[in-house]
Amino acid sequence: MDNSGGAGRKRGSIAVAVLVTAAIASGCATPAEESGGQGGSGVGVGKEGGEGQGRKIDGAAGALLSPAEKARRERAAAQQAQAARAAAARRWGLVQVPLTAPAPPKVKPRITARQGFEVDGQVEEGLPPVFTTVPVKDRVVFLTIDDGAEKDPELLRMMDELKIPYSSFLSDYLVKEDYGYFKKMQDKGVALHNHTLNHRYLPGLSYSQQKHEICGQQSNIEKHYGKRPPLFRPPYGNYNKDTLVAAKSCGVKAVPLWAAEAFPDRMEWREWDKDLHPGDIVLTHFRGPDDWKGSMPDMIRRVMKTITAKGYAVAKLEDYV
Ligand SMILES: [Zn+2]
Numbered sequence: 001m002d003n004s005g006g007a008g009r010k011r012g013s014i015a016v017a018v019l020v021t022a023a024i025a026s027g028c029a030t031p032a033e034e035s036g037g038q039g040g041s042g043v044g045v046g047k048e049g050g051e052g053q054g055r056k057i058d059g060a061a062g063a064l065l066s067p068a069e070k071a072r073r074e075r076a077a078a079q080q081a082q083a084a085r086a087a088a089a090r091r092w093g094l095v096q097v098p099l100t101a102p103a104p105p106k107v108k109p110r111i112t113a114r115q116g117f118e119v120d121g122q123v124e125e126g127l128p129p130v131f132t133t134v135p136v137k138d139r140v141v142f143l144t145i146d147d148g149a150e151k152d153p154e155l156l157r158m159m160d161e162l163k164i165p166y167s168s169f170l171s172d173y174l175v176k177e178d179y180g181y182f183k184k185m186q187d188k189g190v191a192l193h194n195h196t197l198n199h200r201y202l203p204g205l206s207y208s209q210q211k212h213e214i215c216g217q218q219s220n221i222e223k224h225y226g227k228r229p230p231l232f233r234p235p236y237g238n239y240n241k242d243t244l245v246a247a248k249s250c251g252v253k254a255v256p257l258w259a260a261e262a263f264p265d266r267m268e269w270r271e272w273d274k275d276l277h278p279g280d281i282v283l284t285h286f287r288g289p290d291d292w293k294g295s296m297p298d299m300i301r302r303v304m305k306t307i308t309a310k311g312y313a314v315a316k317l318e319d320y321v
Pocket of ligand 1: 146195199236
C-alpha cells in the first residue's frame, strides 16, 4: 500500500483508476521516498498585501465614519483585495482567480468521527474524532500539506500573494533539516500541526511508542514554534485506538484525514463520485520535482484549477475546526 503512489506515478493514468481506493490508505510516500528533498534556505519574507493595509486604514478611522461611508470603504477594500488577487493569479499562472471564502462561522461546527472511522470507546472516552470532511454548507474546502521534505520558498510567496490559506502537518525527521523554513510559514499565518516525529506506521507500534511519536512531536513543535498543535494526522492515515488515546493525552483535539489528494498532474479521490463536497479536506505533500511530476507551485496550480472550476473557495481549517 505504501508504495502505491510511486507505482501510480510510473504507470500513469491507467493505474490511477485502480489506485483510487489504494491511494486512500497510502496518503504519504514511504519514508525512503520522502527523505529525498533537501531543504533550501528560503527567502520569501514578503510584505503584507494590499488587503491588509487597506483594512488597517479603515480600522484606524473606522470609529469616526458614518455607516454608509464605512460600507463604501469596505467595498472598495474588498475590490482592491480582489484586484490584487487577480494580478497574483496572473503572475503565478493560475487558470482562474481563486474564489474568496465567506466569513468564517461565529461558532465552529460540531465535528464527530466519520462513520466507520470510530474506535471502541470513541464517544465514551471523548477521543478526538477522525474525519475527512468538515460539516459545512458553504462551498469551501481545506488545503493541508504534509510531511515537510520539500522546502520551496516559492510556495511561501505564492500562497501569500494569492491569499490561499493552508495548514501544515509536520514530521520532525524532515522538518529538522530546516526549522526556519516552517517558522517563515508560521509567520505568514499558517498553522503547524502534528504528523509525528518519524512518520512511522502507528498501528505497528506499542502504546508507549505511539505516545512517543505523537506527544514527542507535540512538545517539539511547541519548543520550536511556541504552540502545541490542536490537530494531528497519523502517517498514511493509519491509526488504532491507542493512537487516539495517546493523541488525546497530549492535547490533540481532532484528527483530520482527507477526502481528496492533490498531485502536480492529477487529483485522487476518496469518494466514489470523484468530486469535491462542501467541507472536504484536501491532502497534498511538500514534495519537489525529484519526488513527483512538478514543483510545489505546479501542484498548487493544478489543485486550484480543480477547486476553482468546481466553484469552491479554500478556507482556513482552523476557522472551522
Ligand atoms: Zn505523511
